[in-house]
Amino acid sequence: MDRHLDQCCAFSGQVCRWIVNAGHNVSDLASDFVTLWAIRRGRRAPSPEFPWGHGRAETLGTFTVSGMLLGGAALFAFHSGGQLAELIPTTNTAVHLPGWMPHHHHHVSGIPLDGWALALAAAGWSVKEALYLATAHLGKKLNSQVLMSNAWHHRSDAWGSAVALAGIGGAMAGFPVADPIGGIIVSTMIARVGWHMAVSSARDLCDASVDETVRESLKQAAHDALVDSYYSSSLRISSVRARQSGPYILAEINVSATRAPTDGDARLPLHVVEVIREKVRAVPHVRDVVVVFKP
Ligand SMILES: [Zn+2]
Known part of the structure; x- marks a missing residue:
């Protein structure tokens, strides 16, 4: 979800993109940090202070990372909703948006419609999908929910790039709605996964029975x-x-x-x-x- 905040727009498109990228990198780093902490802490041997072991630290990490996943999905959906509203054809050139909707005016025309943008989005997609596969593989091997939730964060980034790809392709082919529609579909899918993980970790934190x-x-x-x-x-x-x-x-x-x-x-x-x-x-x-x- 590289573009979730690019409606911040007191700034020019380029500055905006920098801010969004920086914000996203910080959130990626936070998610990785939580995962690392949870894995290390969660696998410590029981101690007098934690006689049942530290496994719940992983559960807490899963809950946190899935919350971040849900937050990212919400921002992405919000952004796509704003884009979609902007693209709704009106008789007048002035598009009336509700005050709370994110809006920006150069999105479609702002995309550099060249091979570089396409290549970059495709590279982002494949790198993040590869990260998802590697992390998910390890998560299954170690039976680690927190690794699985972080894997899904990578996949959500991969899908964000896929949407960007579809958006660029769509804009080139004269279907600018491909971007926001793709964004809404992807954010819904990510939200489903995030919700499922958040609920299951909350249940574990509340001492629910195993299935x-x-x-x-x-x-x-x-x-x-x-x-x-x-x-x-x-x-x-x-x-x-x-x-x-x-x-x-x-x-x-x-x-x-x-x-x-x-x-x-x-x-x-x-x-x-x-x-x-x-x-x-x-x-x-x-x-x-x-x-x-x-x-
Ligand atoms: Zn991310």
């Missing part, structure tokens, strides 16, 4: 541990609670007795606890397993 399939596989793993043991008929897995802490899953397995103890002493043998923990830890991304016995 049903993950919870089922945790329960299954715990169940398997019991089935293999001597206690398969006297103990059962009564419930499972689990939440996401950045890249990690923190799980609690509740075990209960299937019948009243005959010797009057209901307990959970230690080695059974160990087997349950081991099996549940084998489920991908599980970090911490607590086994609770409720006779």
Whole structure:
């Protein structure tokens, strides 16, 4: 989204473009910085001060970066809306815009309609898309939501360049609306991704449960541990609670007795606890397993 602020226009087009670029670079840097901080902090070992580990730092980073993504999408949409309003044909040459709409007067004619502009937009697109692919690949490998959200920031920049490309091409072909229409479509797509990530990280911050399939596989793993043991008929897995802490899953397995103890002493043998923990830890991304016995 290179052009989101170029309606600032007490300045000439060129100065304006400089300001917009500088602003965008600062926001890119901030997003990268938040991501780096969240990744480093989020993967530290648990400490007395943070006994459950620092995974939530990544969640906080995801929430912040997706907020920036949403903000960028909003600015982009706002800008495209202003452009579109400007292009709406009127009988008079004076276009009446509501006072709050961004407006600038040399956008279409201000684009240098030459090969350089096209090449630059195409290069911007491919570089940013490559950055998206590399970051997303790493994000999947490390199970890192914050890397995924930063990857989407790169992709949103890539799409911004694609819109610029479409805008230049459109203007050359006599369809100046290609730019604002493309901008509105792209900003909507980016906003969807940003919204999804913001909601999911906010849910994790509020201790929402992991999704049903993950919870089922945790329960299954715990169940398997019991089935293999001597206690398969006297103990059962009564419930499972689990939440996401950045890249990690923190799980609690509740075990209960299937019948009243005959010797009057209901307990959970230690080695059974160990087997349950081991099996549940084998489920991908599980970090911490607590086994609770409720006779
Ligand atoms: Zn950016």
